[in-house]
Structure formats: structure tokens, C-alpha cells
Amino acid sequence: MVTVEAAIAVPALILAGVLASGAPAVVGAQIACADAAREAALLLARDEPAAQAAAVVASLAPRGATVSVSRAPATVDVAVRAQVSPLPGPLARVVTLEVSARSVAVRESAGLP
Numbered sequence: 378m379v380t381v382e383a384a385i386a387v388p389a390l391i392l393a394g395v396l397a398s399g400a401p402a403v404v405g406a407q408i409a410c411a412d413a414a415r416e417a418a419l420l421l422a423r424d425e426p427a428a429q430a431a432a433v434v435a436s437l438a439p440r441g442a443t444v445s446v447s448r449a450p451a452t453v454d455v456a457v458r459a460q461v462s463p464l465p466g467p468l469a470r471v472v473t474l475e476v477s478a479r480s481v482a483v484r485e486s487a488g489l490p
Contacts, residue, residue: 399463403474406439406461411478413438418455421446422482430455439476454481 416437417430434444442459458477462469
């Protein structure tokens, strides 16, 4: 009886361990998206060139991240999204998670008091 239980429990424990070992990669990607969105929003709020903001996002965000920018008369809204995997190596294509972050900054040229 113990053999059957071990045959079920051991693979489940290994899978849980592999997924848990990939959690820092997902959390790190989330933090990178937040940093990239914040920096891009601040640059665009100061009316810096969009190319400069794109370069900052490319350097801070995870590889393959996408950026969307929305401008209102008084604010700039930047969202950064990326696909990451908690699994290592060739298994990375099996499971992917989307992480994203959004940052809004008040434009300096908005003429607010």
C-alpha cells in the first residue's frame, strides 16, 4: 500500500518544488514591469521623447514585454505586460504567466496649481 501512495506523492512533491523554485522569477518580472512602467510614466510626464521612454522600458522590463501609453490632458498612463514562466529550461514553454504593471503620472505641462 505504501508503494502506491509514494508513487502518487513523490511526483506531486517534485512538481510543487519545481513550481516553487520558479516563483522568484515571476516575482522579479513583476517588479521589473512595475519599475519600467513607473520610469516611463515619469519621463513622459516631463515631456521627454517617447524614444527615451522606450529605451528605459527596454532596459528595465523583461524581454518581450509590451508597452501601452495613454495620454490625457493632465496625466500619462503607462502599462507594461510580459509573459514569464515559472518553469526552467525547455519546460518554460509549457506554462507561462502574464505579469503586468501600470503607472500613472501627472504631466508637468498640465498647468495644475
